[in-house]
Amino acid sequence: MFVINCPYCGERDQTEFSCHGEAHIARPDNPAEVSDQEWGEYLFFRNNPKGIHFERWTHDHGCRRWFNVMRDTVSDKIIKTYKMGDQKPGVTDV
Amino acid sequence: MSNQNRTMYGGRIDRGKVINFVFNGKKYKGFHGDTLASALLANDVHLVGRSFKYHRARGILTAGSEEPNAIVQLGLGARTEPNMRATEIELYEGLEAASQNCWPSVNYDIGSLNNVLSSIFPAGFYYKTFKWPPSLWLFYEHFIRKAAGLGHSPTAKNPDRYEQKFYYCDLTIVGGGISGLLSALAAGRSGCSVLLIDENPELGGYLLDYNFSINEKDGIKWIKNIVDELYSMDNVRILKRTTAMGYYDYNYLTALEKVTNHCDQLSKTLPRERYWRVRSKKIVLAQGAFERPLVFADNDRPGIMMASAGKKYLSRYGVLPGKSVVLFTNNDHAYQTAFEFNDKGAKLSVVDTRDNIDSRIQKKCEDLGIKLYSSSSIISTSGNKKVNQIEVQKVDRKQNELSGECITLDTDCILMSGGWNPAVQLFSQSRGKLRYDNVLNTFVPDKLIQDQIIIGCNNGCFDLSKNLNHSYQEGLNAAKDLNYEIADSINWTGEEEISFTESSVEPYMLGKKKVTKGSKHFIDFQNDVTAADIFLAQREGYISVEHTKRYTTTGMGTDQGKTSNVNALALMSHIHDKPVDEIGHTTFRPPFSPQTFGAIAGRSVDHLFDPERRTSIHKWHEENKAVFEDVGQWKRPYYFPKKKENIHDAVKRECLAVRNSLGMLDASTLGKIDLRGPDTTKFLNMIYTNAWSKLEIGSCRYGLMCNEHGMIFDDGVTTRLGEDHYHMTTTTGGAARVMSWLEEFLQTEWLDMEVFCTSVTEQWTVLSISGPNSRKFLQELTDIDLSKENFPFMKFREGKVCGIDSRVFRISFTGELSFEVNVPSRYGRFVWEQFMQHGKKYNITPYGTETMHVLRAEKGFIIVGQDTDGSVTPMDMNMDWIVSKKKQDFLGKRSFTRPDTLRSDRKKFVGLLVNDKKTVLPEGSHIVEKALKQPPMKMLGHVTSSYYSPILGHPIALAMVKNGTNRLGEKVEIPLMNGKVIEATIADTVFYDKEGNKNNE
């Protein structure tokens, strides 16, 4: 079970959080203009990497804020947590 | 004769305190400080159980938590606990325990016929025999469970209390042997907050049972001084009788503390057990090692035990388990036990598999008159309920061949030692990697993954001086890492009588030829897995270690193979002629030892299992005999039965009261969200399928929310309270989900929108009054003008109701003229009672959720989650009218044009009327075109809602039917579970007041 560093509250136990899957999947600006294929990718397709993964979490039993987590799925080490809207960290930040 | 095996003096028991206990119905006496196992051995009780599969007589093998054989049913009635290790149970006055897995008694067990028939019970027997046909499995299982059960669970409710404790510290040390103690001391002296966990009632570890010195002084005294100092430190917390069970990511550790388990009385203030959830910056593993059994023919008879266990029984408990004792060993260390036994008056022989025994040891044996058989092995044992004779023969270890004369020895106790295995279970749980050590012939910790430290025997080091100094230094290092000012280093010289340096693994003793000759070479005592079973698994292709484990079940008992794993792997290595490294090992998983569910549940049982939410009127509902229904976490009145009424009578009466005069529903559980901010209207336009820009202040609108797949997800009425201020309602069960949904989009997608969402569900009590007399009734209690002209349908007004500032919404979920009166929750019950009082003249009738469902179904109003299931669009529900064509975008819109959502044969929402006018269809029933004798038949859909309608006098149902809107008037069939087939006709979804006049009165 992780210790997660909420960007708003600090380190807390994983039991206070929940995970909402892959981060940085932007909703198409104008859905009416995207093809079925593109819309389907937005809806259904997600990465499942062995290694660095970016994911969305909420601090449910705390500040209730959404934020992003950069996690290594092999070691389960959380490399970085950052606020929504912040730049996606590059691999060099690891 | 009582305590006939007790020595005259010695041991760490209190001989002044006699304790009475009962085992298998017979009374015995022991002493304070005994375990059940030591007290039984003191009374010469060796036969304590029957084995799992063959029902063989079994005794006490070990003296600790690794015990595979001596597992008993402890206690009686509601507190009875199965599979308890006699070696860990501290004796208390009045203790009652019994053998498991035997019938009618441990001495005469019918199941032991399995042993005679064992040739038909090899590994994989159950898999092979009961694989087919599957329908017979349940039949077989009944008998297998009966024959092979372990203990039994209590059937009555456990009266004990279990607590949980969350704990945070710098350093957690698992194991209170000298290594753990010294690390704790170093870290404690340096100022770290330390948690020291040990599973025994006494700190000091295995050395308490051995002769050793520190700096040439008495070691036991030295240990006591350290323990005293640790207890004097405020920054060190010590937990005895506490087993570390699980080691998870980020140094998260769970541990089970036995608080009053070992006491003879239930405590009024203390829990029985306490479950610790510990998060520490560093974890030190100092769990020591388990002695490894030797695998030889019939090595499982009562009277055969581990050498270290024998030493412990003798040194700690003053129990001499046998008078004519054979030590069977492959290492020097175990000789200490032989010498101690000899010293206490036992007649000793030693069988050692090695030919190069230390000359000093040989000399000492000679001096003491101990007969030493080197390069030899025990090749057979006999004795039905206790070992009484063995055969010994010379063995060539390399060739694994026997030679020379076969010597017969009489004995009543065999002490065996095959070397030591570090207790790597927790380390392995923590993802640590193991390495096979070719000197110790066992797995030792290799690669650390977490912020952890492994010390002492746990780390595969058996040199006392090294362990003392290394453990202390590691404690200092940890403190330094955590930025404490560290105490000074110290150096000790420790000396054991004989230390453990190396040992080989004897894969299976001698004989190759004997393996199949009727005798059994046990590897896993608890699960009755023999060397022959491991051979069989390899022959039949279950070669991977994971396959062998599952096929033979080795290591799968409640002891998780603490004594068996390495021997099983060594045998596989021998069979395949490959190094053990290449065989690998199975994964260790929590818990380390069996643990109670009570401790895991803690206080989260009964009414504390899940929070219960109650409205401000709840007490009134209770007082008025409401029957309650769980809706999410809410308790809602289901119906209000009057004397002798059943649910049908009550619901019928409640329904008719609403349709004919006046009813009242406690609708407080509806989700309510207060939305404010300059972008709220824009936001609602994205969240709901319909348009909100033109909604006037003071007006209400029904809205439907879809997810991005275009599927209906929640619904409710939202009201514009001000220019940038809305009051949203959601379904009762969906409130939290909707709140998260709104926040998700505000926080992750539309960060520039300024909208604030506040849950106000519990701030408002909602009294929904409904029926033709509702206006007349309410007007008498409010200053709001309720006239049709001034307060039309779908409008909102504020004013006083019964003198309380209220919000009144004119909306309807029954189809009748209705008002939803919202009052601040603290006035909820007051207003409710005023209404009840004042409404008498209108026969005001409180109604519950069932009546609410019937009334809305009569009007064809949907309930999200009942009529919809997450796979239906607004169009499927014939709700195209609520989907804006003009809005460019809203959540779910794009998915309405996906090929799948455009399919013409999608299920559509329809009404259903049974042709017999009396059958109330079960909800969930399948609808078919033509019912056949048996499946398959052509499916059309299913019933989503179904009730008897009191106002119409016949049943009504709602359903999802393929292409349903084009089938109005068509006949369909509904086959029931009882074989009957009901005919029905597809109808409109609105059954009552089709014109919708009633709520516009």
Ligand SMILES: [Zn+2]
């Ligand atoms: Zn937070």
